[in-house]
Amino acid sequence: MFNANNLSMRKISLLLVFLGFIGLQVVLAQTRQISGVVTSGDDGTSIPGVSIVVKGSTLGTITDMDGKFTLKAPNTAKALVVSFVGMTSVEVPITSSSKYSVTLKAESISVDEVVVTAMGIKRSEKTLGYAATTVAGDELLKSRNSNVANSLSGKVAGLQIQATSSDPGAVSSVIIRGFGSINGSNQPLYVVDGVPLQNSTINTSGHSISTGGIANVAPDDVESMTVLKGAAATALYGSRAANGVILITTKEGKKGNGRNFTLSYNGGLQAREVSIFPTLQNEFGQGWNGNQTYIENGSWGPRLDGSTQVYGPIWNNQQLMHKYSALKNNVKDFFDIGLTKNHNFSLSGVSTDGKLNYFLSYSNSNDDGIMPSSADSYKRNTIAYRSSYEGADWFKISSSVNFARSETDVVGSFQGTSVVDGLYEMPRDISILDMKDISSPFNTPEAYFTPYGITNPYWSLTNNYNHTNSKQIYGKLQADIKPIKELTLTYRFGFDYTDYDLKIGSPQIKLDDALITDNMGYPPSKMNQDGYVYARYGRSYELNNDFLANYDKKLGAFSLTANAGVNINERSSTYMIGETDVLTFNTGFWDLSNGATKTTISETQSKRRLIGLFGDVTFGYKDMLFLNLTARNDWSSTLPIGNNSFFYPGTTLSWIFTELVPKNKVLTFGKLRFAYGKTGNDASPYYTSARYEQGYANGYYGTDIASFPMNGANAFISSLTAGSTTLRPEMTSESEIGLNLKFFKNRIGIDAAFYDRKTEDQIFTLPVDPSTGFSSLVTNFGSVQNKGIELLLSTTPVKTKNFRWDLDVNFAINRNKVLSMPESLEGGKVTIHSFAAGNDAVYMYAEVGKPLGTYHTYLPQYVTDKTSTYYGKQIVDAAGQPVLGTEVEDTGLDMNHKWTGGISSTISVYGFSLNATLDVRYGGTMFSRTRNLMEFTGNGVVTLYNDRKPFIVPNSAQAVVDADGKVISAQENTTALKLSDGSYQTYFDTYGYGNGGLAYLVDRSFAKIRNITLSYDLPKTWVKTLKLSDISVSAFVNNAFVWTAKDNYYIDPESSTVGTDLEGNFGELYVNPANRIYGFNLSITY
């Protein structure tokens, strides 16, 4: 049903013809000929493409290239409605004259823009006392991202969108005005046409993908997106709005030109390639500690000399041979060009009497990534239908139903037999292209050149499986009743249901080395793994019942708008996990029956309910002063019963001071706004009581080294997290001052905001000393402050009839600080995320007095004795190796960007439009396993230090230790590190190139040209001859250019493999390389 390939073009054209007939059912009555010309009131030029409709009918036409029109109107016609995008519509009474001259004036659209705010309430933008940025749908469509949220990148000040990876189906982390919650979610709430969507993200094999939510909204269905940033703006949405709200308004039924429906197609083709890749050395080849070892997974061997050499084990008396010389692109050669196809069809319209409005759309997106198979792909089909019917002037019903289905295939990011690990640990002299044939034992673990945990990436690609199927249905039913003119009562039922099947398969490797003649020191059978099949089947839903009363009244110079309502919300999720291992069929049969042992079967359920009562009143005076008061009280099931009620108010003031300034040509509009708001947040479910779980125990590496039932008995043990019966809601309060200015008839606009937000009484699973009996305790503690400024400058430097240049600049600074932490915590810090392997460890902490996300690790030590002649030198041990601290220390680095900004520029000339968006993020640090891996394997360019000749650690001093190993003084260091005894390599591998754990950290700054689009709207005259309304074509490049910090030779700094929220900022482990995308798009409207 949703397979676009089945929908052949022929069928589509039949459909178009059929639909065309419907539009031709125009009854011709007694008519008269009317003609005229439409000109612009601004510059007197004629305007093509203006819609002329006979009032009260569907009869109409559009003006031609010279702004002229003719049409036949019935004799009974009273007036013409003349309208054009961006101009104020006018009604022209039909007189006895048959010639009309109409002048349209530019609509001051940005001044009196209508913004959809909380609960779907529409408000004039000027009355708003808080920051709200709206991005139009066609802006979002330019980059043709499958996920519409990504298209907001660089367009909204203070909104940080971080793509977790470039892989198809990857979701993004979206953060508005910084991270406030240490433990809870920092993601905004998505609301589609007044209905909240679940944020359904799952993390699988280091990839964050979507099973529903925003990722399933077809970009073509979006009319606009509005970002509400402040707490005052969000008070009405309750808890989840504490992190901001992204409101999505979908398209409604539209009349076409001269007909009461529109039919449109929008589709395109994209090609993606690798954009950022670690910089590799080309001097040294396979080996370890300077020796050629034939089976090593790294390039610590001798200098490449072009000689012919064997490598790998001897299998059945055969061994591989190659030229011992660098293959510059041996890793990059693995990737191919990934193709993405997307199509969207929509049909929308309005009934003749204007009472029925409908919109139907179908979209298909098929995205294949850079891996040389479809193991990295994302396919999505959506169908959306919405309509409204105004049964009488006092009631209206509307409904919306959206169905989406997606399939995501992920190429996992993990250590071991993953594709990326296999690539990054490939010696510089071994050819990847020779590995395609995985029927050869040399290209499978059986006789692969290295047995050290990694294997042929082609084999990994074919034999690892990670597939997610998901279906989502969401929408609403709504009734609006107007018992009296000023009062509207609304009931809305919103629903969002998602289910998904996630299946992960890992092949069994079961080697016996029977045909291995010589394993060169380590047998391939050490690669053996049992393999497993993991299945997770889940479903989740969210239901919202909203009752809303809206009252509008004007009394002379005063106006009053009041809203009151109730929201009843229920959210539930449930999933079941099954896992089996010791596979019967080594690979390819990913079914739970394919295992000798069933190791896991478990279920997880969660349900929460919330009732909210809210009110909102706005008083207006003379279109100049608007005072808004809001209040909400919530009762939540997740707080201790009897103590589950919490109240939070908000207020805003908006003063349009230009009402007092005499009309002038410079300052067109000026508004000063003040806002203060609070938002309460409840806990996650089941934090208020003691919990028990089925017995299990951890080993050092493996989790569940013991798992019940075992030996015929079952067992339960206390959960490691202690609940709390005294939980209070988390409170976020925010103050904001803003200024909106428009100059020279909107040619220059400035929107500035300063905000100060505090999240206090955070609900946190506080890590505690396990000697308390628990490893964490749910409690309220801590306070985090985010304050910052946001600037948005929108300009139109040039605007003539056929040439227009728009330039928008946004800039934001957010300063984040942890204000308080519980005293029990050593040094007032808790771990947000960490990495530990062997004796390396990098921690990311929330630490009192510092920004969130400070990095701590083992650091090199320096002589601190100022009287010593070696003061300030790096301390090395007797072996000449750096001495690292025995405890992790503060690196002084944190994850936060110092500032972010964006520039968007559009030049429009004669139907051509060239747009580019630049996204800049400066400062901040991230963890990168890729960087460390480049140093571990000797593949990275930094491992060419001193041309790999012996060296003494620069600027170092040797520690003099007493009998107990205590450092007592320093002396001259004369011990050189050499490749021959392994110490050169150890310096990189164990001591992080002299940097200790800093060798895992990179600067996350970047500047990206997110998108360059060249589009062309075909001239109306040409389009008309095809009986169409619009044809536009565009070509674009996404992530066209990326500049990274100068010490980042490794990865795209947006990469994350650990999720989408605060911990997702930690960094990456084995992330797949980033992409650049070239695309072409065609849009046709009938």
Place this chain on the structure above:
Amino acid sequence: MKRIIFLLAFIILGLTSCDNYLDINKDPNSPSEANITPSMIFPGTEMNLAASYGDFLRIVGGYYAQHYAQTFGTGNYVDYSQFKMSATRSSGTYTQLYTRTLKNLETVRQQSKAAEQWGTYLAATTLRVFTYQVLVDAYGEVPYTEAFDLNNLAPKYDDGLIIYQGILAELDEALSKATSSNVVCTNFLFGTTTAEEWIKFAKALKLKLLMRMSNTSDVQSKVAALIQENDFPTSDVSYDDCWTDETGKASPYYQEEYASYFGSTQVNVVANIAYMQTMRESNDARIPKFFRTNGSGEYKGGVSGTNFSTSSLYKEPYFCRPVFTYNMPVNLITVSEIEFFKAEFSALHGTSAVAESHYKAAINASFIAAGLSVSDAANIYTTSYPWNNANYAKLIGIQKWIALGGTNNFEAWCEMRRLKFPAFGTVTGSAIYNVANDVYSPELYVAGTLYTPIQFNTDLGAGKILQRFKYAESSTSRNSNAPANKGDAIPVFWAE
């Protein structure tokens, strides 16, 4: 308007039943606390103890005792072979022992005490005491008097002696309440329903605690009374018949070091030259029971402080792997250890003849547990290591080190620290294996001695055995009362 009134009435009605509507915060995946019984909890606590004690602690003990060395090709435990322990390495074990073991044992103790089920109370107390002893022996000091109190998130660390005295008192109290006919809840250790074997285990544990204290505290009369009563287990106390060859069900050490359950099989542990050569020189029949032969059918041990990564000769097949199968036991206390304690006590406070009989019984018990017979053991105590009362600490030290090397390496590391034997010889690891020239000279090693690893823990110093773990990161980073680490060479209280 009627409709509106109806609607409002509906809303108001809805709100009044609010509390019922919202009272759903009970986790459907968790059994209710009220329904939890000791039999549901106890096996869970046991397997958590077995997973830590029988895997992580066994491995580190083996490296610190120079039973084990790190093989070529992998490096997972090379730091242990250098006598190092970081705060993070032991963190998971610390967490597991306190939370899933001790915390749940507390629940069992509270419930059984309230219900006066003294058999269950004794069993839970015995495992609690056992676990606390392990914590003190590893870390020296840990929270005890202020532990298990959520109102105190910064419990102080207690001195080892205070804890030992406390747990001895707990053990006495539980022993005073239980009789052998008391019922014990479901457990994997004895699988029986009465306290009879638990009482014997508790008394053996008491002996172990007292003997550990014997160098620093006057416990002579207490030990004498205990030995006089002689109510000890007659077979090894171990988790030995509860394992299945499956992920999550097999003996823990086997799962991580031998099975391919958790991804690939990464071989790390091989025999150490010290242990292997000592046994070879005394023609110890336990060698093939404790180790497999290498690729060439020989018995070879590696060297502490290296993983031979630069070697072209001593690769993975060169060194011997410990014998281990999925169903091998996790020993809590063995008959051999009990006999060694008796021998030691008799050597000091009794007669040489009695001491010698217990010394032989200890060695015999070790051979029998290894599947050998008494006759196989004779050459050890007649020829190689004959009894000599004046030399009791060295003889018991070395033989205990050998016996525990195949059964309980953590305990071996503890007893070496207390008995000071085996002692360090003059040969160093760097002499035994010259890394730069790739020359291995096992003949330099002197049987029954320890040697400084090639690369060694400089905080500890050369010629020393590691005395303690660094305090666990899961405590120190969360507990503002956690003390600063003592040096790696500072002994725990009983080894001072």
